[in-house]
Amino acid sequence: MSIAMAERAKLEALRARFGAAIRRADLPGNGRMFVTVDPAAIREICRHVFREMGARYVISIGADDRPFSGEFLVAHNFAFDGDGVLCGLLAHLPGDRPALDSISDVVPAANWAEREFRDLVGIEPMGHRYPKRLVLPDGWPEGVHPLRKDVSWDDVPKDFDEDLEFKFDEAPDGCVVVPFGPFHPTLDEPAHFRLYVEGEMVRGCEYRGFMAHRGIEKLAESVLSYNDIPMMAERICGICGCVHSVAYVQAVEDAAGVRVPERAEYIRTIMLEMERLHSHLLWVGLACHIVGFDTLFMQSFRIREPIMWMAERMTGNRKTYALCLVGGVRWDIAPETGAALRGVLDTLEKEWRGVVDAVTGDRNIQARTRGVGVAGPDLVKDVGLVGPVARASGVAIDCRRDHPYAAYGRVAFEVITERGGDVWSRIVVRMKEVFESIGIIRQCLDKMSPGPIQARVDDELPVGRMGLSSVEAPRGEAHHFLVTGEGNRPRRWRVRAPTYQNLQGVPAMIRDQQLADMTIALGSIDPCFSCTDRMETVDVRSGLRRTWTQEDLVRLLKKGGA
Amino acid sequence: MSFLEIEPFRIALYVVGALAFVGANAAYLVWVERKAAGRFQRRAGPTEVGPAGLLQPVADAIKLMSKQIIVPPGSDALLFRIAPVMVMAPALMCFATIPFSDSIVARNIDVGLLMIFAFGSINVMAVMLGGWASRNKYAIISAARVVSQNVAYEIPMLLTVITMLMVAGTLNLHEIVKQQEAGFWAWNIFRLGTNPLMPVTFVIFFTCMLAETNRAPFDMAEAESELVAGAYTEYSGMGFGVFFMGEYANIVIGCAVATVLFLGGWGSPVGFLPGVWWFLAKMYFLIFTVIWIRWTFPRTQFYGLLNLSWKILIPFSLATLVLTSIVMKIPRMF
Numbered sequence: 052m053s054i055a056m057a058e059r060a061k062l063e064a065l066r067a068r069f070g071a072a073i074r075r076a077d078l079p080g081n082g083r084m085f086v087t088v089d090p091a092a093i094r095e096i097c098r099h100v101f102r103e104m105g106a107r108y109v110i111s112i113g114a115d116d117r118p119f120s121g122e123f124l125v126a127h128n129f130a131f132d133g134d135g136v137l138c139g140l141l142a143h144l145p146g147d148r149p150a151l152d153s154i155s156d157v158v159p160a161a162n163w164a165e166r167e168f169r170d171l172v173g174i175e176p177m178g179h180r181y182p183k184r185l186v187l188p189d190g191w192p193e194g195v196h197p198l199r200k201d202v203s204w205d206d207v208p209k210d211f212d213e214d215l216e217f218k219f220d221e222a223p224d225g226c227v228v229v230p231f232g233p234f235h236p237t238l239d240e241p242a243h244f245r246l247y248v249e250g251e252m253v254r255g256c257e258y259r260g261f262m263a264h265r266g267i268e269k270l271a272e273s274v275l276s277y278n279d280i281p282m283m284a285e286r287i288c289g290i291c292g293c294v295h296s297v298a299y300v301q302a303v304e305d306a307a308g309v310r311v312p313e314r315a316e317y318i319r320t321i322m323l324e325m326e327r328l329h330s331h332l333l334w335v336g337l338a339c340h341i342v343g344f345d346t347l348f349m350q351s352f353r354i355r356e357p358i359m360w361m362a363e364r365m366t367g368n369r370k371t372y373a374l375c376l377v378g379g380v381r382w383d384i385a386p387e388t389g390a391a392l393r394g395v396l397d398t399l400e401k402e403w404r405g406v407v408d409a410v411t412g413d414r415n416i417q418a419r420t421r422g423v424g425v426a427g428p429d430l431v432k433d434v435g436l437v438g439p440v441a442r443a444s445g446v447a448i449d450c451r452r453d454h455p456y457a458a459y460g461r462v463a464f465e466v467i468t469e470r471g472g473d474v475w476s477r478i479v480v481r482m483k484e485v486f487e488s489i490g491i492i493r494q495c496l497d498k499m500s501p502g503p504i505q506a507r508v509d510d511e512l513p514v515g516r517m518g519l520s521s522v523e524a525p526r527g528e529a530h531h532f533l534v535t536g537e538g539n540r541p542r543r544w545r546v547r548a549p550t551y552q553n554l555q556g557v558p559a560m561i562r563d564q565q566l567a568d569m570t571i572a573l574g575s576i577d578p579c580f581s582c583t584d585r586m587e588t589v590d591v592r593s594g595l596r597r598t599w600t601q602e603d604l605v606r607l608l609k610k611g612g613a
Numbered sequence: 614m615s616f617l618e619i620e621p622f623r624i625a626l627y628v629v630g631a632l633a634f635v636g637a638n639a640a641y642l643v644w645v646e647r648k649a650a651g652r653f654q655r656r657a658g659p660t661e662v663g664p665a666g667l668l669q670p671v672a673d674a675i676k677l678m679s680k681q682i683i684v685p686p687g688s689d690a691l692l693f694r695i696a697p698v699m700v701m702a703p704a705l706m707c708f709a710t711i712p713f714s715d716s717i718v719a720r721n722i723d724v725g726l727l728m729i730f731a732f733g734s735i736n737v738m739a740v741m742l743g744g745w746a747s748r749n750k751y752a753i754i755s756a757a758r759v760v761s762q763n764v765a766y767e768i769p770m771l772l773t774v775i776t777m778l779m780v781a782g783t784l785n786l787h788e789i790v791k792q793q794e795a796g797f798w799a800w801n802i803f804r805l806g807t808n809p810l811m812p813v814t815f816v817i818f819f820t821c822m823l824a825e826t827n828r829a830p831f832d833m834a835e836a837e838s839e840l841v842a843g844a845y846t847e848y849s850g851m852g853f854g855v856f857f858m859g860e861y862a863n864i865v866i867g868c869a870v871a872t873v874l875f876l877g878g879w880g881s882p883v884g885f886l887p888g889v890w891w892f893l894a895k896m897y898f899l900i901f902t903v904i905w906i907r908w909t910f911p912r913t914q915f916y917g918l919l920n921l922s923w924k925i926l927i928p929f930s931l932a933t934l935v936l937t938s939i940v941m942k943i944p945r946m947f
Contacts, residue, residue, distance in 0.1 A: 251915065251916075344911030345650075346650075346654050349655070419911060
């Protein structure tokens with residue numbers, strides 16, 4: 052069944068079931084569906100789509116559309132992975148009363164996303180079971196929602212109490228609270244877990260994150276322009292930056308109908324796979340460090356280094372490649388660079404085989420990771436786990452295959468799955484994916500033909516169009532939602548990093564586990580907090596030395612941005 | 614009468630000697646460990662301070678000594694300060710009775726072995742006190758781990774020591790070595806006539822020694838990725854430095870005792886060189902093995918560690934004990 056037919060079939064099914072509650076539908080025929088529904092029926096429609104039609108929950112977006120239509124907008128995005136369809140269920144809410152039914156009791160994965168639009172856009176998810184603040188700190192005044200269009204990007208509310216301590220939930224009876232983070236040797240970025248520990252067993256936890264929220268989305272909507280944003284997007288994450296930059300430009304291209312030259316698609320694919328290579332190598336090293344096996348940690352980093360050098364040779368940087376623009380890429384791959392890349396891949400393949408043998412042959416690592424941090428297929432579905440975490444539980448989802456983008460439709464590769472659902476399975480999945488990535492890069496190098504790498508974009512991009520883009524990051528699906536806007540910049544851009552969903556599964560994975568297993572269970576989702584928070588590490592108080600105040604930062608931003 | 618036979622000189626000489634030996638070992642074993650770890654991981658290790666990084670321990674010592682010792686508010690200040698001393702002092706005491714050669718021993722005590730284990734077990738309490746006094750959750754969890762780990766490993770260790778006692782018939786370390794002087798076939802590890810499981814006994818003893826000294830793969834107490842620095846989290850400057858030295862001193866003692874009990878002490882397998890060099894060679898080989906193991910195996914899980922002790926080491930050490938008694942007693946019955 053073609054994608055267009057699958058879309059029509061889905062729409063017919065929805066119409067037959069809900070009739071007039073389906074108000075409008077756009078089927079552009081490229082694997083995207085935008086269905087405008089009656090806000091009163093949103094909960095039931097989402098339940099039907101999620102439970103009965105078997106869709107995977109992706110993300111919920113809240114947007115302030117008042118300057119254009121006088122309404123607020125909520126989109127619940129779902130993916131039909133088997134049919135290659137990404138579907139947005141849209142609800143328009145009156146500008147004076149932004150509230151709609153919470154779907155998080157029927158779609159548990161929507162928990163965070165609803166709390167986020169409650170914080171940032173001020174749309175109330177009615178009946179949400181845990182309506183605590185997610186993104187905004189407790190000292191932020193009530194009623195100020197930063198992503199609303201009437202709040203300026205550089206505005207700090209006068210009564211913002213920066214130093215107010217967070218209010219935490221009560222720990223259960225008989226449990227001691229062990230803080231894990233914001234600063235801890237195994238956390239590379241700030242996040243705070245309050246673990247409820249009984250003896251050596253973890254009974255639950257509370258998560259407070261979003262400590263490095265940079266407001267990138269707000270900047271994109273108010274200061275930057277279409278082609279500035281890719282450079283900002285890749286600074287969302289220190290490891291999978293290229294993923295966000297590609298996902299963003301694809302969302303714009305999807306919304307505006309820009310066609311990308313074939314060679315540019317191959318180059319994007321190659322860089323994405325390079326990123327997967329160095330990310331997985333880094334992760335296997337870190338996992339070994341967490342279980343106390345520093346020798347393999349050092350080996351992984353040694354093997355990984357040539358990839359970084361290669362990336363530097365191809366783009367000028369080890370990271371933040373500044374690769375993508377709307378309509379193409381900025382760096383071409385010269386024939387001699389391609390040859391050097393093949394050499395690096397050959398060495399990597401050989402050396403990585405050695406590491407894989409060492410890890411799979413080590414009974415200690417297996418004893419340490421088998422049966423730890425288990426996530427079954429039900430948890431994957433309910434919480435919307437993605438990437439290697441889902442694949443390690445036997446759920447074969449991979450955007451590269453299910454929603455092909457860039458050149459992935461033209462290369463052959465295998466989606467690696469395991470059955471165990473535990474940390475060990477995640478290690479195995481990631482180790483095997485390295486070989487698939489090597490294969491993909493080789494195929495791209497073979498199939499690439501000379502040609503332009505950038506499409507001409509002469510006209511202004513159309514206004515008010517929606518674009519969706521899912522890119523398989525090393526950690527899972529990175530999803531970008533975008534509404535094109537006036538002034539050469541988007542109206543709304545929402546980034547959902549894979550860790551955003553995977554982190555929500557962590558409390559279930561660590562419950563009733565040994566405290567000693569907590570770090571590797573958390574580590575096994577390969578958490579990336581800055582991705583999730585979408586922020587830059589800007590530490591403020593360094594005592595006697597240089598203190599970056601908020602004013603300094605704002606001034607710097609003004610200098611750079613405007 | 615040489616001046617060595619005048620008692621106060623002897624004592625002064627040995628105190629200075631033991632201090633210097635422990636200090637030099639603690640400092641340079643760190644260097645050896647970092648160099649060895651570097652080689653295992655295909656890196657260079659320390660290279661900057663002095664030739665081949667040889668002055669690195671000196672730089673580290675100066676750094677640690679010049680740092681402020683911070684006593685965290687709310688901690689038990691007295692216990693907090695005493696704990697490092699309680700790690701170091703008993704370790705020094707143990708050196709009093711270790712025979713480095715036929716003629717080099719501070720005090721040839723008849724209950725030398727007992728004394729070493731008596732002082733050795735104070736170490737556990739000191740780490741626990743340090744963790745407890747810090748008023749830090751990581752430190753307290755670590756202290757609890759140290760206690761259960763050491764209780765679990767003290768048992769098989771002492772069971773193997775009892776086995777050795779039955780074979781040797783004395784607690785005097787000097788005597789124990791004397792019995793093994795005939796050649797390397799007379800070393801206790803190869804005396805299969807008294808107990809066919811002797812090499813196993815040695816492996817059990819060595820494993821327990823690793824666990825007792827909180828070395829990887831049994832370094833639960835300071836599992837960095839879980840407990841920051843475990844019981845030592847709140848210690849700064851030389852407070853931490855002394856704990857660190859204590860750890861290495863305990864490794865040296867453990868390996869020295871293993872050398873005496875199983876590897877024939879200063880006895881030479883081939884004859885040349887004075888005995889003390891052979892003793893040191895055997896001891897440092899064991900120490901190198903300890904380092905080697907650390908960089909080869911991942912850390913075990915805490916309950917895995919306890920399982921290893923209660924389900925494997927204790928039954929096996931009991932078995933060797935019973936077996937030895939049978940082998941020794943049965944011929945005499947006829």
